[in-house]
Amino acid sequence: MTIREIAHIANVSPATISLVLNNKPGVSETKRQEILQLLNELNYSTTQRKKHPKQVRKDLLFLKFIKTGFLVEENAGFISRIMDSIECECSYYNYSLRIQVESKNLEAAIRNIDYASVDGIFVIGTELDTCDYPILEKIQVPYVVIDNSMPNFPCNSITMANEEMVNIAVQHLSTLNPPEIGYIHSLFQAQNFEERARGFRSAVQRFGLQFNAAGMFLLEPTLSGSYSGMKKYLENGAPIPKFLFADNDTLAIGCMKALQEFGYKIPEDIKIVGFDDIYLSATCTPPLTTVHVQRTMIGRYAVLLLNDEITTHNPGNIKIRISSSDLVIRKSTC
Incomplete structure (x- = not known):
């Protein structure tokens, strides 16, 4: 059973479950005991999340999913500009960021993530189909989908309007x-x-x-x-x-x-x-x-959104659309 599934049963956010599993502050003692009792009833091991000592710095993961590459790789640096902005913003918040590229099996990639060393995940959703959306439910930490509005799917996302x-x-x-x-x-x-x-x-x-x-x-x-x-x-x-x-x-x-x-x-x-x-x-x-x-803005607000989810444990889902009134007029029309 995943942390997200447990969080659904407990009516809390996955981040709250993660805080309890890692014995971190941010959860009332009453709620902590309720969750621990639920974990015990579900036979979920509370020791499996304690493999790394507390002093190990955690990362944010940038999961770059490539299905065909038409849009993620072929679009002349579009995604790279967003990644650059995210790296800059992560540095400001003192997060370390590592990048993982997956071009074959998204489900396996998500399943094999070492969640003990990851606080949150950015998922490039440019080439995600609706049939791929449920796979994201297996992510065990807060995450934000970038470059896809993810209609009718409960998650945090950010894209252009x-x-x-x-x-x-x-x-x-x-x-x-x-x-x-x-x-x-x-x-x-x-x-x-x-x-x-x-x-x-x-x-x-x-x-x-x-x-x-x-x-x-x-x-x-x-x-x-x-x-x-x-x-x-x-x-x-x-x-x-x-x-x-x-x-x-x-x-x-x-x-x-x-x-x-x-x-x-x-x-x-x-x-x-x-x-x-x-x-x-x-x-x-x-x-x-x-x-x-506004690719730089998309990257910046993606970090703000994920940081907010990690630190405040918002139980809702926030979907952001970044608009722009900038039409760059060049010689193809005049």
Whole structure:
């Protein structure tokens, strides 16, 4: 039985169970005795958490889960910027941080964590599917999922406000009076892309724009995949709307290269807006107009959220969406 399951039975947070198991302060004596009695009734060993002496400094763990790598590894430093911010913030709070990469069996990775030496865990949820969510219930310490809103699943999470931020991009295109608008959408399903798709459709209606199914281009969210995928559309004679929004910058940049090879000029013939503001968006040709994501803020608030869970043992779940009003206008639209 896991600590989270015991916490559910005791109607307390997993952090409270951890405090009792490790004989730490922060729990009333009455509640401590109640939990110890429950642990005894459940035949849960209270000695298995005492392998390390108290003076051993504990870590925070950054669990980088990679299912395909399309979004975690291929998105030109997007996750790395969040990691840098987390490392900086952990140093401020005097936490040590270690990184674990898992690309095969998430459940086994979580099961094999040495929880006696970990106070809390950051989980990169970019490529988590809904079928993966229940696996996280096996985590025995406080954790925060990053880059996934984790809808309808009880956990702490932090990500960007996708729908609001897509609205900013589409609003910019609407000011250019497009006859119609197209959408470059990821073939790989992810929670962020689902939310951006909803945001796109909502914004199209809000600003009275024209969009139809023929104007949606489904592409692999890598530079090579979006480039080759758009080339196939072009080779098959697909009509290309003069205004395009892409789910992320990687998709937009790959598409621009294909369009340019087929003689399209950007922005004269086609204007395009991306999402994320990765470093390549400022150096590609032409530089890409894009929605800036506050990655540093996501990292900072992830640490604040996890630290709060560890120190105050909040029994609820907090889901944070970081918004941004920053549309970085570059030469792909002007």
